[in-house]
Amino acid sequence: MRCGFERARIFLLCKKKKTTFWRWHVISREHQINDEIRAREVRLVGADGEQIGIKSIRDALQLAIELNLDLVNVAPTAKPPVCRIMDYGKFRYEQQKKEKEARKNQKVVDLKEVWFRANIDENDYQTKYRNVIKFLNEGDKVKASVRFRGREIAHASLGQKILDRLSKEVAELCSVERAPKLEGRSMIMILAPKTTS
Structure with a gap:
């Protein structure tokens, strides 16, 4: 906590620079x-x-x-x-x-992330697919990633198939902002919702 002397010194500096001092923050007047x-x-x-x-x-x-x-x-x-x-x-x-x-009228677009595995089961895929649909309907971007563990990285084509399938199934709701690309041990694709005119 600042002592009284330091507060007074800061206040005088602000006064010299033609700024307003409010709640111990300096707000410059335009x-x-x-x-x-x-x-x-x-x-x-x-x-x-x-x-x-x-x-x-x-x-x-x-x-x-x-x-x-x-x-x-x-x-x-x-x-x-x-x-x-x-x-x-x-x-x-x-x-x-x-x-x-x-x-207030500004819409903030969040980036939601959904992780897939290279050997994902159909039920798990459907659950994650529903999440992707929900995020796109809310107007958020979706980062779909496939994680590879151990030797799975040798079969990166499996991850590519999963992401291609996902992009085809949600094609009417979104566009692919970034195509699937291998980054380290993950393959990443970004989907952006289509703007309604």
Whole structure:
């Protein structure tokens, strides 16, 4: 645990670098606001999106103060920098809300692995086949592997037959992203679900 002196030193360092200190993590702010803007002149955009024109930083700040809003540098690399008059807190809230919504709608594709043996019994094969079907229907990729133990590696063609059979039986649900390939003592094939349009 950090002592009080070390916390204060870190806080002062963060203050110098124009970052916000929150729950003992450093979060950098992506926009310069109000007094942090160091340009002499800025291209000013009003609160409603209208172009006001090129103004000195003092005039732009004064206009933002009169409207009880913030002056935010939205394009610092432009010549002159583009600043907009807006409520920065509301802007950040809307941005975080959009990011959260995008993350919620995003589908994370997992890679599920199913192991086969070179001399697998038919019942075991059917059980693993049903698992592959289930994973593909859930939208996950499947890594189908055949493990070879001892001298089984001399009969790699048996593993190739198992993986070929599997790929033919699930052809309507997926496409073969990576063909069966021998890696060490395993033969690996990756199946990706077909995208529904």
